[in-house]
Amino acid sequence: MVSIKQIASDMGVSTATISNALTGKGRVSQELVTRIQTRAEELGYRPSIAARALKTGQTGILGLVMPDLTNPLFPRIAQTLSIQADKRKLGILIADSRGSADEQSEALRRLLDRGVDGLIVVPQKGTTPDPMPVPVAVLNTASDPGNSVSADHSGGGALVARHILDIGHRKVVILGGDQVSEVQRDRIAGMTDALPSDIGVDVFWGDAGVEKSVAMVQTGATAIMTTSDLIALQVRTELMRTQISVPDQVSLTGFDDMSFSSIMHPALTTVAQNVDEIASRAIDIISAKISGNMPDHEGETVPMQLVVRQSTSIPNHIFSRRPPR
Amino acid sequence: MVSIKQIASDMGVSTATISNALTGKGRVSQELVTRIQTRAEELGYRPSIAARALKTGQTGILGLVMPDLTNPLFPRIAQTLSIQADKRKLGILIADSRGSADEQSEALRRLLDRGVDGLIVVPQKGTTPDPMPVPVAVLNTASDPGNSVSADHSGGGALVARHILDIGHRKVVILGGDQVSEVQRDRIAGMTDALPSDIGVDVFWGDAGVEKSVAMVQTGATAIMTTSDLIALQVRTELMRTQISVPDQVSLTGFDDMSFSSIMHPALTTVAQNVDEIASRAIDIISAKISGNMPDHEGETVPMQLVVRQSTSIPNHIFSRRPPR
DNA sequence: CCCTCTTGCTTTAACGATTAAGCAATCAAG
DNA sequence: CTTGATTGCTTAATCGTTAAAGCAAGAGGG
Numbered sequence: 001m002v003s004i005k006q007i008a009s010d011m012g013v014s015t016a017t018i019s020n021a022l023t024g025k026g027r028v029s030q031e032l033v034t035r036i037q038t039r040a041e042e043l044g045y046r047p048s049i050a051a052r053a054l055k056t057g058q059t060g061i062l063g064l065v066m067p068d069l070t071n072p073l074f075p076r077i078a079q080t081l082s083i084q085a086d087k088r089k090l091g092i093l094i095a096d097s098r099g100s101a102d103e104q105s106e107a108l109r110r111l112l113d114r115g116v117d118g119l120i121v122v123p124q125k126g127t128t129p130d131p132m133p134v135p136v137a138v139l140n141t142a143s144d145p146g147n148s149v150s151a152d153h154s155g156g157g158a159l160v161a162r163h164i165l166d167i168g169h170r171k172v173v174i175l176g177g178d179q180v181s182e183v184q185r186d187r188i189a190g191m192t193d194a195l196p197s198d199i200g201v202d203v204f205w206g207d208a209g210v211e212k213s214v215a216m217v218q219t220g221a222t223a224i225m226t227t228s229d230l231i232a233l234q235v236r237t238e239l240m241r242t243q244i245s246v247p248d249q250v251s252l253t254g255f256d257d258m259s260f261s262s263i264m265h266p267a268l269t270t271v272a273q274n275v276d277e278i279a280s281r282a283i284d285i286i287s288a289k290i291s292g293n294m295p296d297h298e299g300e301t302v303p304m305q306l307v308v309r310q311s312t313s314i315p316n317h318i319f320s321r322r323p324p325r
Numbered sequence: 326m327v328s329i330k331q332i333a334s335d336m337g338v339s340t341a342t343i344s345n346a347l348t349g350k351g352r353v354s355q356e357l358v359t360r361i362q363t364r365a366e367e368l369g370y371r372p373s374i375a376a377r378a379l380k381t382g383q384t385g386i387l388g389l390v391m392p393d394l395t396n397p398l399f400p401r402i403a404q405t406l407s408i409q410a411d412k413r414k415l416g417i418l419i420a421d422s423r424g425s426a427d428e429q430s431e432a433l434r435r436l437l438d439r440g441v442d443g444l445i446v447v448p449q450k451g452t453t454p455d456p457m458p459v460p461v462a463v464l465n466t467a468s469d470p471g472n473s474v475s476a477d478h479s480g481g482g483a484l485v486a487r488h489i490l491d492i493g494h495r496k497v498v499i500l501g502g503d504q505v506s507e508v509q510r511d512r513i514a515g516m517t518d519a520l521p522s523d524i525g526v527d528v529f530w531g532d533a534g535v536e537k538s539v540a541m542v543q544t545g546a547t548a549i550m551t552t553s554d555l556i557a558l559q560v561r562t563e564l565m566r567t568q569i570s571v572p573d574q575v576s577l578t579g580f581d582d583m584s585f586s587s588i589m590h591p592a593l594t595t596v597a598q599n600v601d602e603i604a605s606r607a608i609d610i611i612s613a614k615i616s617g618n619m620p621d622h623e624g625e626t627v628p629m630q631l632v633v634r635q636s637t638s639i640p641n642h643i644f645s646r647r648p649p650r
Numbered sequence: 651c652c653c654t655c656t657t658g659c660t661t662t663a664a665c666g667a668t669t670a671a672g673c674a675a676t677c678a679a680g
Numbered sequence: 681c682t683t684g685a686t687t688g689c690t691t692a693a694t695c696g697t698t699a700a701a702g703c704a705a706g707a708g709g710g
Contacts, residue, residue, distance in 0.1 A: 003666055014690045019668060026669080027688055046438050050378035051666035054695050059375065061418070061439075069404035072584060078403070079394035082421045091439050093386070093416050096407045113371050114386075114416050230588065237590040259397065260585040263558045265565040328696055339660050344698060351699080352658055376696035379665050 002045045011039055022047070053115060061091045062286060063111030063119045065104065065129075069096045071122075072230070072258050073275065077139070080279035081120065088287055090117075101127045108132065118286040125181045135289030137282045141183045147299035149281045151273040153183050156304030157190025160225055160253045160271055163306055167314050169223040169251065171200035173213045175235065176227045179205050184227040187255060191225055207234075214238045217250050222315035229254035229261045229270055232311075236264070247313040257307055266310035277302045327370045336364055347372070378440060386416045387611060388436030388444045390429065394421045396447075397555070397583050398600065402464070405604035406445065413612055415442075426452045433457065443611040450506045460614030462607045466508045472624035474606045476598040478508050481629030482515025485550055485578045485596055488631055492639050494548040494576065496525035498538045500560065501552045504530050509552040512580060516550055532559075539563045542575050547640035554579035554586045554595055557636075561589070572638040582632055591635035602627045 004022075008015040013032070020026030021036040028036075053059040062085060066074050078094070085092050095111055097104035104124050111119060118135040128146045129136065137148040144150075164172060174191055176184045188203060195201055202221070204212045213224050213235060226232045232254035239246055246252050246266055254261060257272035281300060288294035329347075333340040338357070345351030346361040353361075378384040387410060391399050403419070410417050420436055422429035429449050436444060443460040453471045454461065462473040469475075489497060499516055501509045513528060520526055525546070529537045538549050538560060551557045557579035564571055571577050571591055579586060582597035606625060613619035 001666095004668095005666070015667080016669075016691080017689060019666095020689090023668085027686090029688060032688085048379065048666050049439050050375050050384065051695090052668075053375035054373065054379050054666080054697085055668045057695080069407065070400045072400075074403075075395045075397075075399050078399075078419060079421050082394065082419055083423070086420075086435065091418050091435075093418055094403060094407055095411075096404050098408070110411065110416075114374050230584065233585055233588045237588055237592075240590040258585075259555065260558055260583075260589075263555065263562055264585075264589065265562040267562075326696095329698095330696075340697080341661080341699080342659060344696095345659090348698085352656090354658060357658085373696050376665090377698075379667085380696080380698045382665080 001048070002040075002043045003048070004045075007036070007040055007043060007045060010043070011036065057115075058117055059115045060089060061093050061114065061116050062283075063093050063095060063108070063114075063116040065095045065097055065107050065111065065119065066122045067097050067104070067124045068099055069094070073256065073273070076275040077122070077279050080276045081283060084280050084283040088283065090283075090287075097124060100124070104129065118290050120282050120286060125178065125183075135286055137286045137289075139278065139282060141186045142299060142301050143186050143189075144182055144299070148285055148297065149278050149300045149302065150183075151278060151304050152301040153186040153304070154190035154193075155301070156255065156271040156273075156306075157187040157192075158194035159190075159304060159306040160255075160269070161191040161194035163269070163308065164223045164225060164251065164253070164312065165195060165199065167251075167312065169315050170198075171221045172202075172223040172225060173216045173221045174201060174203045174225050174227075175209050175213045175231060176203070176205045177231050187227045210234050210238050214242055214244065217244055221250070223251040223253070223312070225253045227255050229256050229258040229268060232268055232270070233260070233264065236268075236311075247311050249316060251312040251315070253312060261307075262309065269309045269312040270307050272305045272307050274302050274305065326373070327365075327368045328373070329370075332361070332365055332368060332370060335368070336361065383442055384416075384440045385414060386418050386439065386441050387608075388418050388420060388433070388439070388441040390420045390422055390432050390436065390444065391447045392422050392429070392449045393424055394419070398581065398598070401600040402447070402604050405601045406608060409605050409608040413608065415608075415612075422449060425449070429454065443615050445607050445611060450503065450508075460611055462611045462614075464603065464607060466511045467624060467626050468511050468514075469507055469624070473610055473622065474603050474625045474627065475508075476603060476629050477626040478511040478629070479515035479518075480626070481580065481596040481598075481631075482512040482517075483519035484515075484629060484631040485580075485594070486516040486519035488594070488633065489548045489550060489576060489578070489637065490520060490524065492576075492637065494640050495523075496546045497527075497548040497550060498541045498546045499526060499528045499550050499552075500534050500538045500556060501528065501530045502556050512552045535559050535563050539567055539569065542569055546575070548576040548578070548637070550578045552580050554581050554583040554593060557593055557595070558585070558589060561593075561636075572636050574641060576637040576640070578637060586632075587634065594634045594637040595632050597630045597632050599627050599630065 004015045004018045008018050017028055018036055021028045021033045082092050093111060095107035097107045101124050119132060120137045121129050122139045123129055138146045139150055140147045141150045141153045174188055176188050178184060202216055224235055232252055244250055254268045254270040257270045261268040261270050329340045329343045333343050342353055343361055346353045346358045407417050418436055420432035422432045426449050444457060445462045446454050447464045448454055463471045464475055465472045466475045466478045499513055501513050503509060527541055549560055557577055569575055579593045579595040582595045586593040586595050
């Protein structure tokens with residue numbers, strides 16, 4: 001490993017000058033700067049991050065904590081984050097908070113011990129991480145007071161709800177996965193708020209809700225809106241078992257536009273998060289906070305996008321009155 | 326931040342003794358060790374990783390490079406790796422090689438610049454990473470000479486093939502996604518090798534292969550074996566369009582037991598990787614290599630597991646001869 | 651009783667960078 | 681010309697930890 005010292009003795013100048021030339025600080029003549037740069041290049045010099053970190057107190061590493069790395073959104077967040085971080089010469093250290101608030105604190109502590117300059121946290125459902133000694137960007141949802149950036153889950157809910165309304169449905173079922181999740185509550189709130197009071201709405205939760213939702217089709221419900229593609233897929237399977245066809249007898253929607261949603265049959269109408277945008281902003285926020293700009297910052301929200309596919313259509317009773325084509 | 330120096334002056338001993346007491350090296354009386362430990366605890370001492378790294382040359386960080394963080398297996402690998410790494414007090418820095426061999430080298434270089442102690446690489450399809458100045462564990466497949474640990478993809482292929490054979494199929498189609506992928510080639514090799522020569526076998530590849538495979542059902546094929554659950558889902562959709570029912574008219578299998586495979590309809594027969602085991606071994610190998618044990622190491626292989634679900638059944642023509650029950 | 655060994659601690663240097671302070675030479679201004 | 685500012689570099693200290701070497705006191709052996 002070539003050190004600044006070796007370049008210094010090699011060129012007959014002091015280490016301080018090498019450091020200044022390479023970092024662009026201090027005062028060094030333009031001519032010497034270029035000579036030093038080329039020589040450093042030739043020798044294959046790579047600055048020691050450890051030494052720099054020790055001296056400056058900055059590691060150039062961000063910590064990423066997620067409740068569960070198996071979360072289907074994680075790969076996309078991680079990818080964008082990693083690419084965006086690269087551009088800013090930052091590294092990303094990952095930690096899994098394994099579904100519990102305690103583990104989350106543990107994970108945060110471990111990352112802090114490693115001297116991360118900032119943290120990006122997707123909090124455990126229903127928890128708010130303790131105040132940290134380094135800047136934190138929280139990726140949750142608008143209704144979380146600690147939130148920094150997130151998709152507009154409530155707005156996303158409104159998007160599907162209006163779509164379902166627009167194509168003529170008048171009695172709908174909403175199905176959520178986990179009542180503790182603020183994200184899912186926001187999505188459902190967005191849906192219900194967007195529906196006029198003369199629309200029939202039933203809200204169910206969890207695995208038990210799947211059967212209940214399907215049962216509602218018998219009582220005249222023509223659309224099932226879920227808070228997740230995975231739940232929608234579960235419903236789809238249950239509907240298949242009970243011989244109810246999608247979208248002819250009931251329309252079905254998901255959330256998050258997961259990998260399988262465009263491939264399943266019928267392709268699922270869903271609402272996509274702009275994960276790229278969210279991750280980019282998260283990095284922006286955290287970098288700004290680290291460099292000291294951005295005093296305190298209100299939670300931002302990134303619009304969601306409705307993706308209409310084959311699982312939603314005009315309800316049957318309208319067909320019967322005026323058949324298509 | 327409390328440093329070793331402060332504890333030293335606080336207790337009236339030298340910094341060397343503090344360091345020795347806390348790391349268990351050198352010679353310190355048992356009594357002093359415990360006194361130092363409790364005092365360090367009280368003061369909330371956290372060793373500076375940067376300083377330690379600078380002095381020892383070891384950062385305690387592993388680099389994880391994957392071809393594409395959106396890879397559906399990534400979350401599970403990352404999770405297990407992160408949990409196992411924690412146990413050994415290691416951190417995991419991620420990097421995305423974004424689908425190209427060049428980016429892969431770039432990613433590796435960036436991680437090396439950060440001083441990682443070792444690397445875990447899931448290589449780009451068809452590439453072998455250059456020799457590295459730190460230990461590397463490669464997660465690919467048995468036929469890759471550089472491989473360190475992997476699922477027994479070929480054995481997995483044999484498992485499904487034998488299953489399909491056992492339940493009576495005599496004319497089958499094999500469908501792969503990407504011919505460049507050594508993993509997929511191994512899976513297919515495993516399948517074909519397990520099938521006796523009197524079994525009709527056709528092998529197709531890629532998106533175009535989906536239609537071809539489905540067409541083969543008309544010519545008497547009763548099973549389609551794919552190299553990925555995602556491909557199986559594509560085939561499922563195509564079969565749905567052409568009104569061919571699964572598993573009544575054709576049996577279908579995937580690979581990797583992805584999140585949706587148990588939820589889709591019919592639930593997919595597939596072959597699961599023991600991702601936990603693979604990741605654990607990867608960490609074992611890399612730790613051993615770092616600490617100097619493990620001179621050179623042959624590629625290990627972890628058995629795969631057949632998961633039989635509803636998408637495979639006895640072929641139709643057998644039904645017609647001797648109907649079930 | 652002398653010598654060696656062991657124990658328990660301290661001294662000191664070092665890892666590789668950054669940075670404040672210092673100093674000589676050059677330059678501009680009065 | 682003298683003075684003050686500017687430029688271009690060096691000196692030296694420092695970040696927090698580790699580890700080799702040193703040293704005094706007590707233990708054990710002959």
